[in-house]
Amino acid sequence: METCVVCEAPISEIEILPSYDDDAFGIPITIKNAVQRHVCPSCGFDGIEIPDSEGLEAAVAVGRIMIPVQLSGPEIKFLRKACGMNGKQFSEAMHVDNAVLSRWEKHAGQGEVTDRTIRDVVWGLLCRKTPAIVIPPGHFTGMNIRRAPNGYSLPRIVVERVRLKDALHNTKSDEWDLLDLAA
Template identity: 35%
Template sequence: MRCPVCVRAELVEQLQNYHYRECGLDNVILAGITVRTCPECGTLAPRIPRIEALHDCIAHALVMKEERLTSSEIVFLRKSLGWSGTLFADNMHSDRSQVSKWESGKVVMSKANELLLREMVARGKKIEDYKSIDAARKESNKVVSLFVRIDEAKRQWTDEWREAA
């Protein structure tokens, strides 16, 4: 494939470590992935497989880290939940200006809030999920049970809140 930037040379493919700045964090390296490089202008084009799973993996690593989260890590985790700044503020029982301060590093997030954020990412559940369960309960006014079943093909447990038969 010809370089899309300078159009002067064919891209050369090789396995190498790639500094994944596009994720918004400055210390993430994708180890040994295929990178296409232009020998003329130096343009790098990484081939990143299963990008959603990659982002889950990074989010999990951040949740488990011992040090406090940095402001850019807070941004990454918020995005990994698919939240806008406003939704993040709502779900943290805070307001938009406070979120801006956390995400710009002007204010350090309290430990309690940081734990809450980590918890939400670890569970992979958005607060709306809880609300929807509550709404389902209120609407039906019936007992809702947690059904847990194994998917034999995927060897995975799945859970579902629904009305008991």
């Protein structure tokens, strides 16, 4: 039985929210059937818990690279952090000087080929952290990246926890999957 984080009284009921909207990581997301709402009957504390935040961050990063709109500086920085890398490590993975990465992250502007390369490198680094998400080889090479018009808002990335079965190792795991990129 879970206990309240405030008063440590037992919490008998935990509600799984059917849908939860957030701007986690600076990107609009909807989490389906995974966020737990805890209400303490003793002290009235009302809070939420999101499982596997590291996996969620990776899934949101993959969701962002699937949207064919040029990456902004803060988004490139988010993608780097989602990959668990500092600037030096990510610039080495990209085969560029750290100063170049710094310019990208400050939104000095990167070209379409560079934008596709960033997406491809990020997917290569995150594909093992997001086993429920399948992206075909060469997807980013053929992606038509467009610039975001003034006032543009990213579409909401919709994620859900799914159960994966590994028949080879006879194991099951809960992972994040992309459901849709809502309009």
